Amino acid sequence: MTYELYYWPGIPGRGEFIRLALEDAGADYVDVGNQLSSNGGGAGAVSEFLHGGEMGKPHFAPPVLKAGEIVVSHVANILQFLAPRLGLVSDDDASLVWANGLQLTLTDFVAEIHDTHHPIGSSLYYEDQQDEAARRATIFVQERLPRFLHYFERVLSVNAGNEAYLVGTAHSYVDLSLFQVVTGLRYAFPRAMGRLEPEIPEVTALVDRVSQRPKLSAYLTSDRRLDFNEGGLFRHYPELDG
Amino acid sequence: MTYELYYWPGIPGRGEFIRLALEDAGADYVDVGNQLSSNGGGAGAVSEFLHGGEMGKPHFAPPVLKAGEIVVSHVANILQFLAPRLGLVSDDDASLVWANGLQLTLTDFVAEIHDTHHPIGSSLYYEDQQDEAARRATIFVQERLPRFLHYFERVLSVNAGNEAYLVGTAHSYVDLSLFQVVTGLRYAFPRAMGRLEPEIPEVTALVDRVSQRPKLSAYLTSDRRLDFNEGGLFRHYPELDG
Incomplete structure (x- = not known):
């Protein structure tokens, strides 16, 4: 296929x-x-x-x-x-609905990350909603960013003995998506993430583990992997970074 | 169960x-x-x-x-x-992924509806983000509301001969969710919806059909059905209604 x-x-x-x-x-x-x-x-x-x-x-x-x-x-x-x-998820009902629920929490998180630079409308340029973006990003960095990341830290911590995985005892697609969100956040909000990361050691460990998977690490250094940039979801505008 | x-x-x-x-x-x-x-x-x-x-x-x-x-x-x-x-969806792969995709489009739509009154942060009162809400709602009413509703109209129109259903040839949970979104929009944005509804006859017909399902219509007139109000997702603030 x-x-x-x-x-x-x-x-x-x-x-x-x-x-x-x-x-x-x-x-x-x-x-x-x-x-x-x-x-x-x-x-x-x-x-x-x-x-x-x-x-x-x-x-x-x-x-x-x-x-x-x-x-x-x-x-x-x-x-x-x-x-x-x-082969990126366990095939039982409980794992599937748990994985999908976590993925949908990441979906909501990503939408909020996007709206830090586009709080008024996606059809407008960032420059035309910069004041509102500054206000939304302040609340995002102070409240929403820690709330989401602490949530995933807690999910990892209560997964007794399997802290490196979000779903059960094995690597899954949700781990890959959390890796991408954290990597994007480090690009977009380096100061805020620098302050927060010491509070989320399990999340950081998961991101490290994922980045070392053989096929994935080969992809990450290939030219198929596109750089983050200010046309995308994760944008680095220093004025929005706490 | x-x-x-x-x-x-x-x-x-x-x-x-x-x-x-x-x-x-x-x-x-x-x-x-x-x-x-x-x-x-x-x-x-x-x-x-x-x-x-x-x-x-x-x-x-x-x-x-x-x-x-x-x-x-x-x-x-x-x-x-x-x-x-x-019994609220056909149980084949193609129907399941199509239904879930439509439901996730409704999820995005609902998030945008919510953010018309909370564009800066859900932890703030509406009154503390009213200027930004007015700006976001203007773009929502002009661009996003018609874009989403015309999309669902088109989905119904291309479902050849089965215009009353979003998924295949039968009633499904996605029809129920679209019913709820349109009903909420009529409450929140009566003027904008009054102008738009003539352009989306298939959507309106679906909402009518759903409202007449026996168990559902009994529920809608029961005291279990909660009224829309300004603590919820769909809020009627006349100043945001085009």
């Missing part, structure tokens, strides 16, 4: 959560948005696919994954679909 | 998406948050359950559903768990 990932080119964004799972599992996939448009890819191909394309069903926003005849949209939905097929 | 729903008392909020599925299917459940605290319920019981309670696993936010030994958090996750058990 060759999976097809449809996501905007040039930014890690929400597509990166899918890339990490595919890369960590060594799955065969095409990143359509980042293909040359002369090769059938690029933003135009993503846009066309969202409108329904050959399958007839419209999708509200990328990422969207095509797996043969099945088309799946939304990060948490795609990962939930892929994970049992790629 | 008696399901236990953990959600804050006194508001429909995100808990209502779960109540609608349980009520429409005639399932046996206890709404713990809205029970008298002398009977083991109330906000205190919800709060305690979130912190892990007997099951040992913390949840970031309600709603949470307890189904015997399984505990599930997040609206989309709970509905995905319940729906096959309650």
Whole structure:
């Protein structure tokens, strides 16, 4: 099976959560948005696919994954679909709903991270909502960032004897997603994260462990791994960093 | 099976998406948050359950559903768990991922609706972020509200010959959730919805059909159905309504 990932080119964004799972599992996939448009890819191909394309069903926003005849949209939905097929989650009901619940908490966290630089509207430039962004980011750094990170620290701490894993006793796709969120936060909010990280040793240990997985570490140093930048989800604006 | 729903008392909020599925299917459940605290319920019981309670696993936010030994958090996750058990979705892979993708689009929509009155922080009162709310709501009413509603109109329109259903040829939990969102929007943004509804006849027809389902219509006129109010997700502030 060759999976097809449809996501905007040039930014890690929400597509990166899918890339990490595919890369960590060594799955065969095409990143359509980042293909040359002369090769059938690029933003135009993503846009066309969202409108329904050959399958007839419209999708509200990328990422969207095509797996043969099945088309799946939304990060948490795609990962939930892929994970049992790629060996990235235990296949019992309790693990599946627990993993998906954690992933949906990460989804909410990511939306709040995005809205620190776009509190008024995604159609406006950051520069046109900078005052509101400063106000939202202050509350984010003081209240929401510690609340989310302490939550994941607690989840790891109560997973008795298995502190390195969010779900049960093994590596899962949710570990990969938490890795990506923490890595993005270190890029976007280095001062705030520098103060907070000593309080979340289990989270930091998980991020270290994930970064050392053989296939993933090869991916992270490859040119397929896109740098964080100010067109994406995690943006470094020093004035928003506490 | 008696399901236990953990959600804050006194508001429909995100808990209502779960109540609608349980009520429409005639399932046996206890709404713990809205029970008298002398009977083991109330906000205190919800709060305690979130912190892990007997099951040992913390949840970031309600709603949470307890189904015997399984505990599930997040609206989309709970509905995905319940729906096959309650006959509220077709049980094939393609329908399940399509239904969950639509539900996650509704999740995003609901978060944007909430942020029209809380663009800066949920820990602040509306009155302390009223200027920013006015700015965000203007963009919401002009851009996001039509974008989301036209999307669902299109999904219904391309479902050839089955315009009354979002998923395949039958009623599903996603229809119930879209019903709740449109009903909430009519409460919160009556002027904007009055202008928009003529453009989304399939959505309006779906909402009408859902409201006439026997068990659901009995629920909607019962005292278990909580009124929308300004402590909840859908708030009517005339100054935000276009």
